[in-house]
Amino acid sequence: MIHNALRKISVMILPLGTTMLVHAQMPAEQPLFITSTQIQALQQQPERWTALQKRCDTELDTRAQPVADFSPAPHYSSTGITHDTTAKNLSTDAGIIYRAALCYQLTTNRAYASHAQTMIDAWSKTVKTVDKGQGASDFNFNLPQIIIGASLVRGVNDWDDTTFRALLTDKAAATTHADKANNHGNWGVLLDASIAAYLGNTQQLAKTSHRWQALMQSQVADDGSLPLEICRSNTNNYCGGADQGINGLSYTHYTLLPTAVAAEILALRGFDVYQGDAGRKLGLAYARAARWTRYPDTFPYYQSNDGKLNGIRNAAYFSILQKHYPNPDADTVLREGKVGMNGLELLMLFTAD
Structure with missing residues (x-):
């Protein structure tokens, strides 16, 4: 049986931004997300x-x-x-x-x-x-x-x-790659959050939530794009070459997936990173990714790759973010189905029947 008890509630403001975080020290045995x-x-x-x-x-x-x-x-x-x-x-x-x-x-x-x-x-x-x-x-x-x-x-x-x-x-x-600037940093944050949550290390969770926010602030442009990801190619010329951008939408998804899962892990333990400036940046990135997924021909590298992009619909994480940032494009994508990158069974867990 999964327990939802929240214990020892306290309030703190992290130095990164304006987000007030309610820290709930949860039992270490609490499932992660x-x-x-x-x-x-x-x-x-x-x-x-x-x-x-x-x-x-x-x-x-x-x-x-x-x-x-x-x-x-x-x-x-x-x-x-x-x-x-x-x-x-x-x-x-x-x-x-x-x-x-x-x-x-x-x-x-x-x-x-x-x-x-x-x-x-x-x-x-x-x-x-x-x-x-x-x-x-x-x-x-x-x-x-x-x-x-x-x-x-x-x-x-x-x-x-x-x-x-x-x-x-x-x-x-x-x-951990949490110190990396690109998608590796987001996966590193998810790894750190998972370890800290499993071990019940509240201090590490606080540090991880701070890094989560810093990544959103640095990675997401004002238009919601992820400049370090949208240029991704399919070779070790990571952001160049003849097929520059062919993996750009796929890597946008690959960055936002661990970001969303880590946010859930943190929020369930009282570190509500969805709020504040960093959370707003995630909302912008989500809206941009949803638009491109619904209309891939609007992606910056669509034409240069002759209309071919990899991983266009690798968007199962939409089911998590849709409850925080309702978006009509994402809603359409989810309703259309055939959504990939669902290894965590997110569509079953987070999409209402």
Whole structure:
């Protein structure tokens, strides 16, 4: 059962801006960004997660594929995307862990929890080193999903999460890219927020909320665009080359997804980053991304790429932001369906039936 109790309420103003934040010190065992209300509502609508449960069932016999030295090859080369088995294994396992944990919450079937816990333990006990390059990047991109999953099965089956907590404190925390200026910074903030929330570290949550706000202030232009992302190409000439901008909308989405999830984690713990100047900037970015998603021909690099853009509808996170910044373009996109980048099952969790 998920508990919603909020304890030890205090008020504080962070130095970054004008946002008054109500700090709610929550139990460390609180799931990261899914509330009891969401779960209970979904439990009454099993038709909405039948497909998810079937997938969980087919994945129950899947074994984790951890490695001792997590050092995948760079994601991009001069000719395009590289495909590294090590990186793919972490991404695949993270998705399986999260789905199993979510299936446990929806069904209370402990077999799902046990599966998630076994896979988490496998990675926690096996990984010894993480490469500072692509390895650190992939930890930032994938560990939050595992941490969120772990929060959904914490304490079930008398699970001892000591080794997992050690992975977070001794290895994962050191890989954070929260200090980066582009999308890596947003994923790093999500990683930091996930670790802090799982461990119940309120001081780190406050620091993370400050960085979240700083990124929104620096990344979002007055027109709502993300200048560091809209130029993205499909090679290691990241913001140039013949296909400059072909990934620009995709990377806009890839930046706003962790931003939205981190905002939920922080807001549930009393750090309401949706308010104030930084929150206003997120609203601008959301509106711009929604407009481009609905009308991709208005994207700056649409014509130069002969009408081809990657990841146009990778916008499942719209379901989170729509409740904070209602937007007609986003509403249309969500109603049309065929929305991608839904690995966290956001469309099921945040979209009303």
